[in-house]
Amino acid sequence: MRALIVAVALGLTALRQTPEPPRARPEILGIARVELQTANLDKARLFYGKLLGYREINSSSHAATFAVNERQQIIVTGGLPPDRDERLTALAFTTTSVRDMSSFLKARGADPGAMTTDPLTKERVLDVIDPDGHHVQFVESRHESPSPPAPGDRPISRRILHAGLTIRDVASADRFYKDLLGFSEIWRGGRTPEVTSWINMRVPDATEYLEYMLVGSDRIDRRQLGTLHHVALVVPDMQEAVMLVRSRTAADDPNHRAIPQVGRNKKWQLNLYDPDGTRVELMEPWPTRN
Numbered sequence: 001m002r003a004l005i006v007a008v009a010l011g012l013t014a015l016r017q018t019p020e021p022p023r024a025r026p027e028i029l030g031i032a033r034v035e036l037q038t039a040n041l042d043k044a045r046l047f048y049g050k051l052l053g054y055r056e057i058n059s060s061s062h063a064a065t066f067a068v069n070e071r072q073q074i075i076v077t078g079g080l081p082p083d084r085d086e087r088l089t090a091l092a093f094t095t096t097s098v099r100d101m102s103s104f105l106k107a108r109g110a111d112p113g114a115m116t117t118d119p120l121t122k123e124r125v126l127d128v129i130d131p132d133g134h135h136v137q138f139v140e141s142r143h144e145s146p147s148p149p150a151p152g153d154r155p156i157s158r159r160i161l162h163a164g165l166t167i168r169d170v171a172s173a174d175r176f177y178k179d180l181l182g183f184s185e186i187w188r189g190g191r192t193p194e195v196t197s198w199i200n201m202r203v204p205d206a207t208e209y210l211e212y213m214l215v216g217s218d219r220i221d222r223r224q225l226g227t228l229h230h231v232a233l234v235v236p237d238m239q240e241a242v243m244l245v246r247s248r249t250a251a252d253d254p255n256h257r258a259i260p261q262v263g264r265n266k267k268w269q270l271n272l273y274d275p276d277g278t279r280v281e282l283m284e285p286w287p288t289r290n
Contacts, residue, residue: 092137157233226277
């Protein structure tokens with residue numbers, strides 16, 4: 001009897017010591033928000049609230065949250081130091097479970113950091129640093145009914161289609177975004193056919209994507225950084241978007257004089273710039289017929 005008890009105890013110990021199998025990656029359901037910093041929050045409110053037409057929610061005296069739709073936001077925080085070139089502070093993706101994402105990353109040797117609660121949105125957030133030092137966040141999807149637009153709301157776009165991050169080493173970025181997180185390449189291009197400057201990486205479980213902005217080892221100045229780190233908003237009709245921009249800006253505003261163009265991906269694009277020089281790209285979702 002004693003031998004049987006010892007055998008059972010040893011068996012239970014062995015079971016406890018058997019490592020759990022790695023958890024499957026929770027779904028990544030698109031871009032949740034882009035976080036930026038500004039030197040003048042009042043001017044940023046005019047750009048994102050008046051020009052782009054987004055309703056301000058969950059805001060405070062030092063930060064403003066703009067609702068692109070019921071699941072996507074642009075968050076702008078004040079206090080950008082005069083000598084700081086970087087204005088993009090975080091890019092967040094929606095996942096089905098922040099806790100499961102943390103366990104998934106830890107099981108594969110990544111360091112996801114601690115889970116926190118965002119003071120503005122009250123969402124659970126997991127912050128991870130990618131190989132280029134960018135803050136990549138995961139927020140938990142909310143199962144709420146979408147709130148109807150406020151009367152008179154006319155945003156220039158109702159969806160963030162992609163966001164751009166500077167990438168110095170494609171192989172390192174791929175190990176993080178492609179091999180670890182499951183992103184997949186859907187397009188690449190450059191200013192000329194011989195050069196690759198951009199690689200589009202779609203999230204695993206939706207159609208929105210991250211755009212690798214390839215920079216190599218060259219130094220990036222403030223103006224270039226504001227162009228490379230950008231937000232892309234999808235618009236169904238570029239002509240209508242241009243008319244809205246011009247109706248909401250003064251004639252001496254550089255955004256008033258912005259001219260749409262067809263990009264290397266054969267889609268109509270229009271580049272606008274917020275007061276700190278961060279690019280907001282408007283883009284039609286389909287290629288031109290010409």
